[in-house]
Amino acid sequence: MAPNEAGDELVFFVNGKKVVEKDVDPETTLLTYLRRKLGLCGTKLGCGEGGCGACTVMISKYDPFRKKILHHTANACLFPVCALHHVAVTTVEGIGNTKSRLHPAQERIAKSHGSQCGFCTPGIVMSMYTLLRNNPEPRMEDIEDAFQGNLCRCTGYRPILEGYRTFAKDMNCCGRVANGTGCCRSGKENTTNGGCCGGKANGPGCCGGKANGPGCCMNGKEDNVTMTSSSLFNSSEFQPLDPTQEPIFPPELMTQSNKQQKQMRFKGERVMWIQPTTLNELVALKSQYPNAKLVVGNTEVGIEMRLKNLLYPVIIAPAWIPEMNAVQHTETGITIGAACTLKSVEEVMRKAVADLPPYKTEIFQAVLEQLRWFAGPQIRNVAAIGGNIMTASPISDLNPVLMASGSKLTLVSKEGKRTVTMDEKFFTGYRKTIVKPEEILLSVEIPYSKKGEYFSAFKQASRREDDIAIVTCGLRVLFQDGTSRVEEIKLSYGGMAPTTVLALKTCKELIGRDWNEKLLQDACRLLSSEMDLSPSAPGGMVDFRRTLTLSFFFKFYLTVLQKLSKSGTKTMCEPVPSNYISATELFHKDPIANAQLFQEVPKGQAVEDMVGRPLVHVSAAKQASGEAVYCDDIPHHENELYLTLVTSTKAHAKILSVDASEAQSVPGFVCFVSAKDVPGSNVTGIANDETVFAKDVVTCVGHIIGAVLADTQEHSRRAAKAVKIKYEELPPIVTIQEAIEKKSFFKDIKRINKGDVKKGFEESDHILEGEMYLGGQEHFYLETHCTLAVPKGEDGEMELFVSTQNPMKSQEFAANALGVPSNRIVVRVKRMGGGFGGKETRSTILTSVVAVAAFKTGHAVRCMLDRDEDMLISGGRHPFLGRYKVGFMKNGKVKSLEVQYYSNGGNSVDLSHGVMDRALLHLDNSYNIPNVSSVGIVCKTNLPSNTAFRGFGGPQGMMIAECWMSDVARKCGLPPEEVRKLNLYHEGDTTHFNQKLEGFTLRRCWDECLSSSGYHARKKLIEEFNKQNRWKKRGMSIIPTKFGISFTVPFLNQAGALLHVYTDGSVLLTHGGTEMGQGLHTKMIQVASRALGVPTSKIYISETSTNTVPNTSPTAASVSADINGMAVYNACQTILKRLEPIKQSNPKGSWEDWIKTAYESCVSLSATGFYRIPEVGYDFEKNEGKPFSYFSYGVACSEVEIDCLTGDHKNIRTDIVMDVGTSLNPAIDIGQIEGAFVQGIGLFTMEELRYSPEGNLYTRGPGMYKIPAFGDIPTEFNVSLLRDCPNSKAVYSSKAVGEPPLFLSASVFYAIKDAIYSARKDSGLTEAFRLDSPATPERIRNACVDIFTKMCPSAEPGTFKPWCVRV
């Protein structure tokens, strides 16, 4: 590096305030700067790799080239602070707050219940805000597009879209485009589809009673018994958007930007950032520093430096150089400067497509199609076209288009300019090109297409939105004038080799040929051999990738055929058959629609009594404004240290040595902590089979061996990477299969047997045997694990701020590790950014380490895991293998069932036995099976310990039941819904674990769902659709669920509460449950408010802590509202009892009067409450007792459409009917149902953890692990709460709702399977087939067997080493 030439001042604005930074480190991101330096913690860190949008901010700059102020979103986690010179940043804090006024973008998401845990909320608010700044009257489509780069794990997205729909100019109350068919607002009549609600004619009224506006025709409509409402919020309360009120762009920046810029240099500890202003300067710099990186968007380099641990000592930022930003229309095409962002490329292409004749823009349209699914807007707004080309990624989306179109690249260096064509010689190896180190890519010319030239681009990814390609391509053909004879053809693929490639051999053979069936066959044959992949190829999915190359070509073939016939060209081939046409259609979104129906509170309920009303989550407004404090937002303590874990890179090995000496030379290093520093016991874990730090042996990749402490997070990260560990590897057990072979099981093997299985089989007409595998699932709470430990300096006291669902175990395990009694440790939990079971026990592995480190150093110590660390070490949902044998009658009645369930428990017991118990207790799902024999075995493997996850084994248990149930229906040749209904329990039936079903509302849910979804009529339409479409198929399925409520460990069914009333009448409530977004605190305030008869505004919950309510059960098993609600109720009753004489002596007095009198009469105004669920407990040995207090029920009907050629699917419609008892809060309950359902869509159709055969997790972030995004929810999403079903077993007749709805998403899986059946039928296959979960595009495509899949046969298992294994 050059000697210290730095010293320039970086000048930018944040929320209107000028920041002048003299000492900036180029390695610092905007996010770190905002959070650490400016204390603006509203912007969140969810992933650090541009994949979640939690860090979204608005960037505004004056563009001197266009003389315009531009606003765009960006991911602060990737945005280098040095790129901010003369730029204005707006964060969530800058647009509004609860102290003065919320911005409408904040207010509407909060009031429409679009914020649960709130960790994603600031990012979503900023995406919406930026859209409104650019377009105060957006279309609904613009709104949906604006969220392509934002993820939310809690809400299921529907409420966010619905709240923000109120900004859309083209939407009415229930989601159908205004002036579309039959909108109630446009005065047109309901037509074919039943009106604006898209046929939701089964709910009351045309739009399902969506009374968003006071004018809805359904407001107040009454039925016989109860009032039904769909008004979860009232949009007439919303403040109007007033664009004139927005802060102005700092005038100083405008004047500065107009001035001549000077070269800037910023130098940090390891990296120098140089920002030249002219092309000459840039060329000279690149000649001086040939290995320097050119950074525009930093969306590649940022990832390489953070996740791949690469260091680039010199960075050159060319973003302000005019020539690199220029766009020129030439005779042959459009030349785009290499620093032009993808967003601006999109604008240029769009304009060209609008202005030029269509034959000239075939290639531009293909670029637009690729950009449509390229990352999210935050990335597209900053990433440059040059960056995409020069990264030379084999899965780049643009390079296949540029290569197939023969785009020209202009390179410049000190030697001068040269132009090269992007052809087969351009990429020389993995991420390598012919561009020399001292050369710069100046521009790229994308050519116009010619007459007779056709171009298509296709991409298939795991998720449609914001995902990198599995296979991507650009396909071009040019015909001889006026004919269908091929003159030139170029087929370029990404994802099939270490570089983007051209199928040269295939293309050569096709030249001179006519575009007909024979060409298609030959092309596919040639492609299947040319686009071959080794069965061990990195990335896996080998058969799928190979098939995709053919599928894409087939789509191209049909598209071109259609275009040829439209152009009037004489062809020798048959026209495209009508049932093939849908294969050529590009994905299009339908306008979203939904209805949420719930029972209104009884007439006469006092207005201030909020129980049963859709009260907004009490923290929602603070979450939307960024004021809500999460663990890592707590201000820093003096001399606080940051901790980074050092974890094993081997799945099973002896530790030979640990060497931290190199780490010591990293600036800011303080110390290394390991097993020898544990003052108490190093043994920990639910089953005492874990260690705080691994000592001699590691048993999984990610096993914690030690930790580094340093002054900052950056330093501790660097130092941790410098710790060297030597291992002696031992053979690992990774998969369930290997564990079965080696009999590696945890000891407690459970069985539930009922009736006489053998006799049941003998009496059966048919017997079927089968197997199903269900993959695991990562929790992907938006806030990763976080702990801040603050030693108190005396008697071993320590305060732990933890993001945990389990304050009790966090306290107990930390005390145990520190060797102090629990009474010295206080665990405090304000809120979590999501938990879903992932913070029930696994949070303790970090907390104990941080506590030991704080003890050793005497300083406050903080650690928030990076996303990749969190995904690596903290385990997830258990993968399951289910083997079944089922006996049944000809009519589908099941007589006998034998199942073996195996789960992958990982390297420690943790909660695996509880999870397996619940799986066995749910093996019946909702069906009465007279004879059952079942066994549940937890496999011990060398994976990180798997743990609780919403549903806790229930979904796995039920999914296997639905698998054999659908096989039974198929074998009997009967409609699955008939067979399912035939087997459903009845009121008073006894389950296989001998619990009697009382208050069995499932059959009501079933009938309601069947009718409200219009199941039978739609089934006919689907059949018709499938007849008319060979390559797109639709499917539908209706699935019930019955979910047992209670912890299956009886003593956990207890809860406590503490209630203080202060002399001003305000109430401070604490209870044992933690708030992770599920609205528990809101519900508890509602309960206390009704019990005490005081308004909710008088009651406050500050946090959950072990020094207020001791020995709390984890917030889990869906029972938290039940048990804590009763404890709160009991505490209220104690206070009320004490107040009774005072109230009697002053009956007309107010609450405040009574409290004042009580205080002055020395009556205690503090009370505890306690509750335990009575009579629960089950004995597996004897199959007796009662595992559950009661059951929650629900039914869902889902319809999907699959693309048989690519495996893509879209969720068309879901209708859910759910029994939640008498809802405490319908908005929260519906939010839980929708959120759980969408999480389940992830589980059963998308989310796939991929491990190497050695047990190394590949999927360590949102880049590779895809959770559902906005575009994945059902286009039409209707949820209805069953009416008149009070539950006598829980507080105020409510029911548990957190986990039960998750399984309903199995309806999507079985709808997909239904659609695949139809595709297979067209290939002559009618037998039952195996579909494992999740039903990813790969599995869907491979199951849709056809001529293309047959041309890409699988390699023989055992003859190769796969890249990844099914664990």
Ligand SMILES: Cc1cc2nc3c(=O)[nH]c(=O)nc-3n(C[C@H](O)[C@H](O)[C@H](O)COP(=O)(O)OP(=O)(O)OC[C@H]3O[C@@H](n4cnc5c(N)ncnc54)[C@H](O)[C@@H]3O)c2cc1C
């Ligand atoms: C969340 C996320 C999603 C993504 N999704 C996609 C996707 O869907 N499809 C896809 O194809 N890619 C995707 N990417 C990859 C990436 O966004 C693109 O490759 C992007 O275009 C890179 O541009 P950049 O300006 O950010 O590059 P930078 O990180 O700034 O630079 C990348 C590389 O290009 C070199 N370089 C840049 N400009 C020049 C130049 N003018 N001359 C010479 N060398 C140069 C740099 O030296 C560096 O090596 C994604 C990335 C992220 C983080």
Ligand code: FES
């Ligand atoms: S934290 Fe930046 S995108 Fe996830």
Ligand code: FES
């Ligand atoms: S509310 Fe969106 S992640 Fe929790």
